[in-house]
Amino acid sequence: MLQALRNKIHGWPAAIVLGVCVFAVAFFGIESYFVSRVDTYVAKIGDHEISQQDWQQRLNELRQQAAQDPRSPFTAADLEKPELKQRVLDGMISQALLQQANTDLGLAVSDASVRSAIGSDPGFQVNGQFSPEAYRAILSMQGMNPGMYEAKVRASLATQIIPEAIANTTLVSDADVDAFFRLRLQQRDLRLVELPRPSLTDASVADADIDAFYKSHIADYTTPEQVSVQYLEVKQSELKVGEPTDEQLHAFYDKFKQRYAQPEQREASHILVNVPKNATPDQQKAALEKAKKIAAEATPENFAKLAAENSDDLGSKRGGGDLGWLEKGVANAAFDTALFGMKKGDITKEPVLSPEEGYHIIWLRDAREGDAKPFAEVRAQLAADWTKNEGERLYNERAGQLADLADRNPGSLEPAAKELGLEIKTSPLFGRDGGPGIPSDPKFVAAAFADDVLAQGNNSSLVQVDKGDALVMHLAKHNAAAPKPLAEVADAVRQRILDERVDALAKKQADDLVAQLAKGGDITTLVKAPVRTLAGLERSKLAGINDVPPAILQGAFTLPHPANGKAAWTTVQTGNGAYALVAVDKVTDGDPSKVEKGQRDALRGQMMDAMAQAATLEYIQALKARGEIKIAQDRM
Structure with missing residues (x-):
């Protein structure tokens, strides 16, 4: 074949073709014929790329935090939602923009x-x-x-340089503090009338109305989806840790001697x-x-x-x-x-x-000079530390074995239970909102309704429900959401229709009364219920008032000021379809001069923090608007 090629490459046409090929290789680089670039970034900020690996690592870190911290505002399952994934990526983009700004401004972490x-x-x-x-x-x-x-x-500190600089230059004036306390300590004088809930003259409901209401509100009369799961649990508190020998304690002391000594230090x-x-x-x-x-x-x-x-x-x-x-x-x-x-x-x-x-x-x-404590003096503490350390080691080892066995036998918990000598427990039925007992834990519920357990029928990955408490689970029973029969809920539907009719009538009566009062009507003549007066109602002291509907207290400081000295009546829904008429007779601003310096300083600090955060977000938004940012949604 090579010989045939040589035989054909003769004369000036072949020389021209060969010359073009040589020129192309020389001009573009031979590597372009063998190497093709494949973009793998999730986001690109200027020349900086956030790779899929970096993004996934950040998600994994957050999943681990969620699993270990019962107070976490989100669960590991939440991190599978597109909107939360986008928030994580947005945070990484903001960090990259701040680091680029540091470079442009010549800022560095020492x-x-x-x-x-x-x-x-x-x-x-x-x-x-x-x-x-x-x-x-x-x-x-x-x-x-x-x-x-x-x-x-x-890298973490680098993203704080500019926010800290913004915080250090944020100013809150005395006038700003005064304005807050004038509102915070504001007092209002109110008049209110709680209207009696009206009664219907006709309490009949046609079967056709019940049927139509039921069909249009079918979600309200549907038994929610429920599951029951089997699970194997490892608890550190239930693991038996033997008494340490002197040899083990001496080895522990030698390994962690620094814990039991005061090292030489300089302030x-x-x-x-x-x-x-x-x-x-x-x-x-x-x-x-x-x-x-x-x-x-x-x-x-x-x-x-x-x-x-x-x-x-x-x-x-x-x-x-x-x-x-x-x-x-x-x-x-x-x-x-x-x-x-x-x-x-x-x-x-x-x-x-x-x-x-x-x-x-x-x-x-x-x-401070160094001061090592002898073994005998710290033996009791050594024993306690060794026991705690050994308990954590055994727990991690046991939890790791459980996770590994459950992963190797995804269709059943039996092999893991047999290997580890654990009892398979079964939860009661519970929905996506959880239930009593262990289903009250959001992490437990999230794992039970995760796709790998609910749809694919596999064992879950290890779920860290609490520190020193981990489990894996397998679906035992799944009840799909199903509407309740109309015959079963007909009475409840009828009562709800009647309640809505009463609510509508109560609102109409309240609105009609406000319209008459606006025309000059007298409250004591139009309304038979007693008129109450609340004088000196202070915004900061509403919590201790128990004899006024909460809705009135919550809305008291959003109602309009009296115009030209004349109060305007308005309606406030107080709950359960009941209404009240409320008027603001007087508004007295608070006196900032009576606020102690400590309170003023504390508020100033809070306002500065809030303003600095807002200014930092504005700065980042400006960087985003000015920079070139590409997001690869298909790689998320």
């Missing part, structure tokens, strides 16, 4: 801010202090190293003079001279002021440069060496240069 965030995380603390050993152990359990976690923290503040990446010699010299000048001026008395005015570490400057208590290994090597070589009260006279940051002026405010 190493000191990352250290501060990690050091203050209670999850990495032992006896209220940061523990490097606990930090590394926890990260190891999560399949991460310190570098990976620090990058994650840095420090610092001022950072940033040195830009790829700084020129002139920039480095300028930064060093600035740092030396600050160091020469620094004293314990003025250090916080100098930090607030000069430090480039946004995370600590607002606190006067305070870094809190630090242990060895938390800071970078240069900072660490300088800090632990100082005496209490010292301020470095020569700035300390650390990579990736710049020059530090350090003030050692206090020091």
